Amino acid sequence: MELPERIGCSVECARLRSSYNSLRSLIISERIFLTTKYNGHISRLPYDDDLFHDSIFRTLQFLKRRLLMSTIDKLRYTLFLVPLFTLIIWSVGIVSSTAQVPQADRELENKIPKHIPLKVEVKNYQGEHFLRDLEVEVTNTGDKPIYYLLLLLDLPEIVSPNGAIVGYSLTYGSLKLHDFENRPRVDDVPIQPGESYVFKLPENRWRGWEQAKIKYGWPEPMKVRLLFNHLNYGDGTGFIGTKGVRVPVRADDPNLKRN
Numbered sequence: 001m002e003l004p005e006r007i008g009c010s011v012e013c014a015r016l017r018s019s020y021n022s023l024r025s026l027i028i029s030e031r032i033f034l035t036t037k038y039n040g041h042i043s044r045l046p047y048d049d050d051l052f053h054d055s056i057f058r059t060l061q062f063l064k065r066r067l068l069m070s071t072i073d074k075l076r077y078t079l080f081l082v083p084l085f086t087l088i089i090w091s092v093g094i095v096s097s098t099a100q101v102p103q104a105d106r107e108l109e110n111k112i113p114k115h116i117p118l119k120v121e122v123k124n125y126q127g128e129h130f131l132r133d134l135e136v137e138v139t140n141t142g143d144k145p146i147y148y149l150l151l152l153l154d155l156p157e158i159v160s161p162n163g164a165i166v167g168y169s170l171t172y173g174s175l176k177l178h179d180f181e182n183r184p185r186v187d188d189v190p191i192q193p194g195e196s197y198v199f200k201l202p203e204n205r206w207r208g209w210e211q212a213k214i215k216y217g218w219p220e221p222m223k224v225r226l227l228f229n230h231l232n233y234g235d236g237t238g239f240i241g242t243k244g245v246r247v248p249v250r251a252d253d254p255n256l257k258r259n
Contacts, residue, residue, distance in 0.1 A: 106130065109225040112151070113244035113255070116228055117142030125224050131206040136170055136199040136226065138191070145190030147234035148173035151199070152227040152242075158218050166209075166218075169229075170199040177232045180247050184234040 106126050112118060119141050124133035136153070140146050154167035172191065176182050184190070191197050212218070232238040238247045243255040 106221070107223045109156075109223065111225060111242065112228040113242075115255075116231065116239055116244045118149075118231075120226065122224070122226060128220065129206075129210070130224075131168075131201055131209050134201060137196055138172075138199070139196040140191045140193050143193050144233045144235075144237075145192050146172070146231060147184045147188055147190045148177035148230065148232035148238075149191070149197075150178070150230035152229050153201075154225040154227060155221040156223050156225050157221050161216065166212075168201060168205055170201075172197055172199070173232070177234065178230060180232060180236050180238060180240075188234070190234065 108122055108125055110120060110122070112120055117140065119139040121137045123135040123137065124130060127133065134153075136151065138149065138151075149172040151170040152167055153170060154165055156165055158166040160166055174184070174188055177184060177188070227242050228239070228244055229242065230238070230240055231244075236248070239245065240247055241255075245255045246253055249256070
């Protein structure tokens, strides 16, 4: 694409045209790209000839009006600034238009069985750095205190190098109460009926995710899955497994049946 002749026919404008064409050839030959980060992915935007041409065309139109009232010395000084000024306009235009692209919604799958006496609300699971801000609020809707609770947060689209789905555990209470035979101590504080607790991933977990995402080239996850695993009332009763089998286990428990 050549610079239109309508820009003008003066010696000064001819030199501007030559500067424009030289700059354009340099950009094409060196394959200059802008780098932008969107949705956690690094993408490369190719040189846009039409956008670049439009920017420098408008710039030269402005300069033409000013040059009619300027000296040759001022023109020579302007020739030095044209490439820089044009590249700034071009860069800002592309980056700003890219930043306005909306991010797709992330899907949440709540797989906690309906008979588990919990009300669960997941917050802040959208956005690029969602594991930093993620909150899982659980409310005890039963009539007994919960001394131990284990939920699982999975990213089903992300598979680790060893073939396992990437996920995180959300744990409340002492680890020894994972065993239903153990009883709580006086310093074990339960989630009382009607009370709530908010899970957040510790910093070492979400930082580990962000580092691994870069290291292994993982895509931005668009699905988050919340699973149930363990609930202990501290008296030998509770629920266990993703289906929420009641403890003590009864042979007639429908949740023991596999799909």
